[in-house]
Amino acid sequence: MIEFTSFRQHPDNFSVKHPEDVDMDMDMDEDEDEDFLQAGSSKITYPGEYLTSSQAFMRGHGTYVDNEDVIASVSGTVERVNKLVTVRAVRTRYNPEVGDLVVGRITEVQPRRWKVEANSRQDAVLMLSSVNLPGGVQRRKLESDELQMRTFFEEGDLLVAEVQAFFSDGTMSLHTRSLSYGKLRNGQLVAVPPILVRRLKSHFISLPCGVDLILGLNGYIWVSKHVKESDREGEEGFDAEAVYSNRNDDIDDSTRMAISRVTNLILVLASHSVPLTDAVLLDAYEWSIEQDAHIKDLLQDEIGEALVTSIISRG
Structure with a gap:
């Protein structure tokens, strides 16, 4: 069937x-x-x-x-x-390259070298032979120089330097042989993600408000009182007392407020992941002056969003 x-x-x-x-x-x-x-x-x-x-x-x-x-x-x-x-x-440690300008902090004084915290995976090294010493830039480093290393840099000091080379273990070696580099004074340190700091022709910026900026590629930014290059030069072109002094200069109230304003602007831009360049920082400062915004009010959400919107529209 x-x-x-x-x-x-x-x-x-x-x-x-x-x-x-x-x-x-x-x-x-x-x-x-x-x-x-x-x-x-x-x-x-x-x-x-x-x-x-x-x-x-x-x-x-x-x-x-x-x-x-x-x-x-x-x-x-x-x-x-x-x-x-x-x-x-977005959130990562700084990946250094030769020639980068970085801002760091001395963490330890060792024989003939300093260890520097530079927001990298391991501390950097600043050799005694890689700094300017009194008596001439190119002179040989003596035993007496090694005995007085803490008169140049000691624990806690901030400095700006350039990445010179790398050791076999990947540690970066710094140098401060240029008079543009060295110990930092008269300012405030701001930390941002390194990815937000763009590579520029010059990372030394002077704003019209009498504030100097050093944009470290490692994400450390130094905001300080404006200092003329001639103020650091002595009769022989190198004033060791001025370069390695630990005392800040007298800063008037208007300059202090300008430093605080620029610092808050950097924090607001970084919180919104806005890349930091000289043009962006100048536009942000001019916007805050035009809006007559108080320094503390810059950190409020609505003012910060208005600032970022204005910066993006200009860009």
Whole structure:
């Protein structure tokens, strides 16, 4: 006896795909991933977010592969170089390069060297042979110089220096041979994420309010009273007492308020992840003066958002 069995009909929205259709869908997915990565270069991603397929791209730093998907492992910006996808973390330690200008703090005095905390993965080293000493820049360092190292730099001192080289273990070596470098006085230190400090032609900025800025590429910014270059030069072009003095100059109230204003502006811009350049800082200062905003009020949310909106619209 023959029985007839009726097969279930396909629903209306069901369609059978041929192999060439499947390949076309895969190409479309790859194109969508490429569009996402191009648009996401300035987009902040979060840990666990899907980025692309591991079959179409290679994973880099800040990512991992899960079920053939490239997933972000840190919060940061997506960067793509050809087929390599990486995520540059927003909160990370400073990655130094030779020639970078950095601001640091002396943490220890060792034989013929100082250890410097510079917001990197390990402390930097400032050799005694890499600083200016009284009596001439190019003279040899003597035993007497080593005995009085704390008269030049001691624990807690702030300084600006340049990355000179790297040791075999990756520790960066600094130098302060230029008169533009050395001990810092008459100001305030501000710490921001290093990713927000852009590389500029000059990281020494003078604002019209009588405030000097040193934008360290390691995320440490020094805001201080304006000092003329001639004030640091002695009869022989090098005034050791002025360069290595631990005493601050007399600062009038208007300059103190200007330093506080610039400091608060930097904090507001950094809290909104605005890259810091000389033009941005000058625009922010002019905006705060035009709005007649009080120094303390700059830290309020609504004023900070208005400042950032104005800066972005100008840029």
